[in-house]
Amino acid sequence: MSLSLLEVRNLRTYLQSGGREVRAVDDVSFSIPKGDTFCLVGESGSGKSVSALSVIRLLPQGVASHPTGEILFNGQDLLKLDDPGIRAVRGSQIAMIFQEPMTSLNPVLTIGEQITEALQIHHPNMSDEEAQERTMLALEQVQIPQASGRFRDYPHQLSGGQRQRVMIAMALACEPQLLIADEPTTALDVTVQAEILRLMRKLQDDTGMSMLFITHDFGVVAQMAQWVGVMQQGKLVEVGPSSAVLHNPQHAYTKQLLAALPENLAKPVHLQTLRQLEQETESKPLLQIRDLKVWFPIKKGVFRHTVDYVRAVDDVSLDVPQGQIVALVGESGCGKTTLGRAVLQLEPPTSGSIQIDGQELIGLSARELRPLRRKMQIAFQDPQSSLNPRLLVETTLTEPMKVHGIGANHEERIELASVLLESVQLNRDFLWRYPHEFSGGQRQRIGLARALALNPEFIVCDEITSALDVSVQAEILQLLLNIRQQRNLTLLFITHNIGVVEYLSDQTVVMYQGKIVERGKTAQVCGQPQHPYTQKLLSAVPRLVV
């Protein structure tokens, strides 16, 4: 491949961490032809980001070392360049955009200033007028509406998607030959992601630059890449043209990753028969929500009077039938999490009615609510914050049992808790450990066990798999289906991942700006969406069906 823009040969990156040496990148070789996109895919900790940071030499110098390897950029070895040399390459020839659009822009400078500065650093002779003109062009290029008016905006005045556009504009202002994009759309909603990906492809066509694109999402890979490299524990296990790798994977790990995608997971057979049964006999609703409003007041002025409300949940009515999984789908800020918390009375509703098993929840005091709390539980998204770091798993599981009088004495409760752990496929000895000793997937299992501790009829699952790697997500989803089968649970499954919805749920409810815009059987909603928003949402989902 003589036309390669970037050629990485036998790259090793070792990181020093607390006296240990971590082989973050271990003998990785790949090349990116001019004008092509190379995607590095892998789960968290596989070394894909470190590989990219090694290319642009952004790793801290005392920590990272490269025992072997060459990074040839236009035939020049970047690893051998001194600091001024690499600075000349960075930004002007190789640019980078990051995952988090919130923190990668400087909040105290206007977006115009930031782009202009980047331009003038690499082109010292450029006049202020010319730099501003080029900045404006760059902003127009990334399709920011009314670019001339936004020049003096601060980052907080832009939405997440617009910030990522500004980041791209800043990266592309100097017309680099290579753009490194480290999970640029992971923090964005799926419809925004689709727009950004479309924009990046268009810019690539216009400028002829190459891209090193890092992602964990195979759907994105399928849309973006000409070449794919799959990383596992610092090693590049499979590399090749994207169609070959995605549709005819050779390495066992690649096959395993592709099979773990929710759209490719095999549904348990007994579940399908169960669903057919349910379709014939409509079960009665366990949870009934009527005209629920959760409004947050916006207070202003000296006397903090309420000027307006944020209508997080606005006039929502919803039935969750006994024994079914209802998926609540929507983008960030649509009110789906607030709705889930309002059902459990963790967020006080403004008005409306919530009935579980025919019992009204709204208006009850904390004391009256306590016996009803047994019936409904919640599992959370973030494995880091969902468990109290100071308590043993045993305490976390047995304390609610004690309060609700489950189990006659402490020994019996411990026995119940061990059974619970086994039911979420964990070792019963894990009772005597602290949360920090577990991986993210294990913590989510413990979080599920805590939700099950009171033997509830109804559980709200708030994005429980979205912080997990795809293979761990697959395990948790299968576990969830097993448990609901055994215990005849009713679930309200809040998620933004359409693949998960299709795999898991019986019914789907789509929320948009605090209101429910569409509901129905999952196959129906996902197959023939009626509402324009649902259609937009579904078409934006990057899919990879093997």
Add this chain to the structure above:
Amino acid sequence: MTNGVNRESFAARIWRKTLDGVGVKVGFAWIGLLVFAAVFSPFLANSMPLLMSKDGVISAPVLKYLSVEDVWVLANFFLVLIVYRLRIAVGKRVLLFLLGSVLIAVLANLFIKPPALVIYDDFRTAAYTEVDWRIMPPIPYAPTDYLRDMVSKGLEAPFATQGHTHLMGTEENGADVLSRMLHACRIALSIGLIASGIALFIGVIVGGLMGYFSGIVDMLGMRLVEIFEDIPTLFLLLTFVAFFGRSLYMMMVIIGVTGWSGYARFVRTEFLKLRKQDYVQAAVASGLPLTSILFRHMLPNGVAPLLVSVSFGIAGAILAEATLSFLGLGVVDAPSWGAMLDQAVKSSSFNWWMAVFPGGAIFMTVFAYNLIGEAFRDAIDPKLSGKGEGV
């Protein structure tokens, strides 16, 4: 399963990371030395023999002259050691210690009646010197033993006179400086701990209520905090000393009552943050009682940054007492480092030993607490985990 995880508890991990550094070990060693001196000062520096045999009768004059306070401090020290060994919950341990401490105080006041008047010169008469054998303390001078029977009076530099050695010299009344230094440890330590304890107690309760309930409680609480932040502690202390006379306990209370606002702010911020944490929400969703949510699920997770500021607060309280004693408004009869510095200044000639030793002790103590505080802060900061050296 879990790769590279350690099995130690959260508290043990923080403790290990805190101790990971040379400076902090020096700090703890210094504080340990002070504690030792404060507890055993009657046995380390005293004019009377520890143990003696006269005409075949063995007696321990030191024990006879132990004051109620000496006994209480000693007994508390051993109580802490015993309670620490017990394998029960932290809350129960604290409760057990407090009960034991009060019990000891009552018993000591009832049963211990040391002689009201102590004439130290007597211990250098035949009744105590012409014995079969006797064991004297390492420093054979009591802090208020002005050596009136000795030939030389007043200021003496270290090792100035033959016959009786004063490792750190003597002060203007003729008392041994080292002995006074050792006995002053008790004031230095207790004012720091008790004043900060009072401040912590008020701060946690007010801050916790503000943080958990927010709204109107928060608004009123913050105004209260702002009012207390405006009180100048030193001038308040001066005023109280002027009106009500000198008392160590009054000083502790005033430093404590005016010093809680910072802790309250800390706890409030932590609780505001913790209230939104998923595990607290899960506790609410499980219908746990409010006391469990506040004290089991929230306080232990919010207390670590507080302890950092407590270690700085202790240093501040020690300085406040030293300042007050230096101004001549401290405790009269008991020796104190600040008062010794005051003596050094008021003397007509410059006596370096009167300034260097107490000044150095104050510096070292404040420095030690600051080192501990800083090491602790680094240990609980997850962003610093695994990076660089400890303090």
